[in-house]
Amino acid sequence: MTDSGQLAPLRLESTPVLVADRLREGILDGTFPPRTQLSEVALAQQLSVSRGPIREAMQRLLQEGLLRGERNRGVFVVDLGASDVRDIYLARGAVERTAAAIVAEHGTEADFAAIQAKVDDLAAAVDDNWVELTRLDLQFHLALVAAAGSARLDRMFRTLMAESQLCIARLEPFYAGRGEVVREHQAILDALRIKDLAAADRLVAEHMEISATRLASGGTD
CATH class of the missing domain: 1.10.10.10 (Winged helix-like DNA-binding domain superfamily/Winged helix DNA-binding domain)
Incomplete structure (x- = not known):
C-alpha cells in the first residue's frame, strides 16, 4: 500500500x-x-x-x-538475406563468446544451475512445437549472457533476440532430431562448468558458425 x-x-x-x-x-x-x-x-x-x-x-x-x-x-x-543472417550471428558470437569467457572464469554454482535449468526446459520441450523450442533456445543464451554480470552485454544481446529467434525458427529442417539441440547446449554448459575456456569458446563459435552457414546457404541478398 x-x-x-x-x-x-x-x-x-x-x-x-x-x-x-x-x-x-x-x-x-x-x-x-x-x-x-x-x-x-x-x-x-x-x-x-x-x-x-x-x-x-x-x-x-x-x-x-x-x-x-x-x-x-x-x-x-522482414526477409532476412544471407548477409543479414551472417551479420546477426557475427554480432551474437562477439557477445556470447565474451560472456562465455567471463562465465568460464568467474561463474558460480548458482550461475550454472540457472543455465542448466534452461537446458532442462529445452529437453522437456523436445516434443513441443518448434516455435516454443526456439524461444527456450534463446532463453539458454540469455541466461549465459546474464551470468557474465555485464549490463551492457545483456543489453546488446537483447537487441538481437527477435532477429535471432526468427533465424532459429528457420533451422528446424537442418536437425536430424530435436535432441541434437539439447546436446549442443548441454555441451557448452559442461565446458563452462569445468572452466575449460578453450572448449567453451570453440563450442559457442561452432554453434554460431554452423547455424549461420546453414541459414545463409538457403538465403538470398
Missing part, C-alpha cells in the same frame, strides 16, 4: 505489448511469411482493437528488426 493508504495500481501488460506479442508469434510461426504486407486496418479488425495499439506494436517490431517500412508503401515482414 502507498503512504496514503491507497493501493498502488496494478502493472498490466498494455494492449500494444499484447498486440506486438501476437504479431511476433505470427511472424515466427509463419502465419505472416517474409515480405507479407501488414495492414493496420485489417489487423485492428482481426484483433478487435483500435489502430493506435496496432501502430505502436508495429513500431516495436520495426525496432526489433522483424518488420521493415517502405516509404509510401507500408510495413512488411
Whole structure:
C-alpha cells in the first residue's frame, strides 16, 4: 500500500505489448511469411482493437528488426538475406563468446544451475512445437549472457533476440532430431562448468558458425 493508504495500481501488460506479442508469434510461426504486407486496418479488425495499439506494436517490431517500412508503401515482414543472417550471428558470437569467457572464469554454482535449468526446459520441450523450442533456445543464451554480470552485454544481446529467434525458427529442417539441440547446449554448459575456456569458446563459435552457414546457404541478398 502507498503512504496514503491507497493501493498502488496494478502493472498490466498494455494492449500494444499484447498486440506486438501476437504479431511476433505470427511472424515466427509463419502465419505472416517474409515480405507479407501488414495492414493496420485489417489487423485492428482481426484483433478487435483500435489502430493506435496496432501502430505502436508495429513500431516495436520495426525496432526489433522483424518488420521493415517502405516509404509510401507500408510495413512488411522482414526477409532476412544471407548477409543479414551472417551479420546477426557475427554480432551474437562477439557477445556470447565474451560472456562465455567471463562465465568460464568467474561463474558460480548458482550461475550454472540457472543455465542448466534452461537446458532442462529445452529437453522437456523436445516434443513441443518448434516455435516454443526456439524461444527456450534463446532463453539458454540469455541466461549465459546474464551470468557474465555485464549490463551492457545483456543489453546488446537483447537487441538481437527477435532477429535471432526468427533465424532459429528457420533451422528446424537442418536437425536430424530435436535432441541434437539439447546436446549442443548441454555441451557448452559442461565446458563452462569445468572452466575449460578453450572448449567453451570453440563450442559457442561452432554453434554460431554452423547455424549461420546453414541459414545463409538457403538465403538470398
